[in-house]
Amino acid sequence: MDAANILRNRGLRVTKIRVAILEALGEGLQALPYGDLQKKLSQFDRTTIYRTLLALIDKGLIHKALEENNESYYALCSDCTSNLHNHNHVHFKCNECSSVQCLHISKEVGLSIPEIVIDSIEITAKGTCSTCLLTH
Amino acid sequence: MDAANILRNRGLRVTKIRVAILEALGEGLQALPYGDLQKKLSQFDRTTIYRTLLALIDKGLIHKALEENNESYYALCSDCTSNLHNHNHVHFKCNECSSVQCLHISKEVGLSIPEIVIDSIEITAKGTCSTCLLTH
DNA sequence: ATCTTTTATGCAACATTGTTGCGTTTATGT
DNA sequence: ACATAAACGCAACAATGTTGCATAAAAGAT
Ligand SMILES: [Mn+2]
Ligand SMILES: [Mn+2]
Ligand SMILES: [Zn+2]
Ligand SMILES: [Zn+2]
Numbered sequence: 001m002d003a004a005n006i007l008r009n010r011g012l013r014v015t016k017i018r019v020a021i022l023e024a025l026g027e028g029l030q031a032l033p034y035g036d037l038q039k040k041l042s043q044f045d046r047t048t049i050y051r052t053l054l055a056l057i058d059k060g061l062i063h064k065a066l067e068e069n070n071e072s073y074y075a076l077c078s079d080c081t082s083n084l085h086n087h088n089h090v091h092f093k094c095n096e097c098s099s100v101q102c103l104h105i106s107k108e109v110g111l112s113i114p115e116i117v118i119d120s121i122e123i124t125a126k127g128t129c130s131t132c133l134l135t136h
Numbered sequence: 137m138d139a140a141n142i143l144r145n146r147g148l149r150v151t152k153i154r155v156a157i158l159e160a161l162g163e164g165l166q167a168l169p170y171g172d173l174q175k176k177l178s179q180f181d182r183t184t185i186y187r188t189l190l191a192l193i194d195k196g197l198i199h200k201a202l203e204e205n206n207e208s209y210y211a212l213c214s215d216c217t218s219n220l221h222n223h224n225h226v227h228f229k230c231n232e233c234s235s236v237q238c239l240h241i242s243k244e245v246g247l248s249i250p251e252i253v254i255d256s257i258e259i260t261a262k263g264t265c266s267t268c269l270l271t272h
Numbered sequence: 273a274t275c276t277t278t279t280a281t282g283c284a285a286c287a288t289t290g291t292t293g294c295g296t297t298t299a300t301g302t
Numbered sequence: 303a304c305a306t307a308a309a310c311g312c313a314a315c316a317a318t319g320t321t322g323c324a325t326a327a328a329a330g331a332t
Contacts, residue, residue, distance in 0.1 A: 067203045067204060067205075067206070068203060069203075070203070070206065070208075072206075090247065092249070092252065092254070094252075095255065103249060105247075105249070109245055109259065111226065111241075111259075111261055113228070113239060113241070113261075115266040115269070116228065116230075116263060116264065116265055116266055116269070117263045117264045117269065118228070118261045118262070118263040119231065119262055119263040119264070120261070120262045120263070121259060121260070121261050121262075122259070122260045122261075122262070123245065123247075123257060123258070123259055124257070124258045124260075125247055125249075125254045125256070125257050125258075126254070126255055126256050126257075126258070127252060127253045127254040127255040127256070128252065128253045128255070129252050130251035130252055133251070133252070133253065
């Protein structure tokens with residue numbers, strides 16, 4: 001399904017920047033830092049990028065994969081709806097090239113701590129990505 | 137051991153702000169957001185707080201527990217040295233009061249992904265803390 | 273195709289945090 | 303107390319977040 005229809009399905013109007021952001025993240029697994037998005041979308045106002053990201057997150061089309069060194073990485077959602085956000089997959093960041101990707105693997109981590117209630121668990125893995133392994 | 141001696145042991149000069157930061161984080165498990173630190177340390181220049189945090193992190197005295205919504209949470213290290221940083225414990229954030237604490241529990245998470253090498257794994261749990269559970 | 277209404281966008285403005293350079297002050301060993 | 307290396311405070315700038323408001327654009331109706 002193309003970006004325009006994806007937007008319509010979530011009750012969002014089809015606008016240039018929304019299509020542009022979805023297409024920028026279009027590869028699927030790869031997450032992009034905000035700075036990269038801003039460069040790719042330099043024809044749009046910064047505020048619009050900001051509000052568009054909020055809208056797409058709200059509708060379950062994208063999610064913030066991780067936040068590190070004051071940089072937020074965004075990626076497409078794979079199976080979220082407007083009402084149900086489901087991001088309990090693993091995020092991986094390469095220490096060499098700083099790339100971030102969503103690893104859609106199911107990983108159950110049972111954690112039980114006395115006196116507190118745990119609702120969700122986020123896992124971030126770090127290491128070396130396949131691309132960087134090749135160039136070694 | 138008091139803050140002054142902790143600093144000397146890591147080869148850091150004993151200055152007011154370093155002592156103040158260590159004492160601000162002094163409870164141990166609780167992490168503090170940068171904003172709170174800045175309020176507590178308002179007698180010091182912002183730049184000095186910034187550089188002091190870097191120095192204390194570098195020497196393995198404190199660590200960034202997590203980064204969320206553009207806020208960094210700092211906590212004391214429990215068993216780091218100047219050379220060996222060991223932060224592979226769980227971080228917990230309360231969805232109610234936004235408090236963050238280090239959970240010093242050993243949690244092995246084996247992750248094996250083809251084509252990539254994983255060096256470390258960070259786990260962040262979210263839910264309701266003991267304090268917020270009581271006030272319900 | 274045009275009109276109407278709702279929503280999105282662009283711009284200005286301000287806040288917070290990060291980051292560096294540099295002159296001054298302070299901590300520490302002698 | 304002195305010398306010196308290190309730390310601090312201040313100025314300055316960058317990046318991102320955030321809001322209000324006037325203008326432009328999208329969607330549905332005519
Ligand atoms: Mn993801
Ligand atoms: Mn911790
Ligand atoms: Zn890489
Ligand atoms: Zn709480």
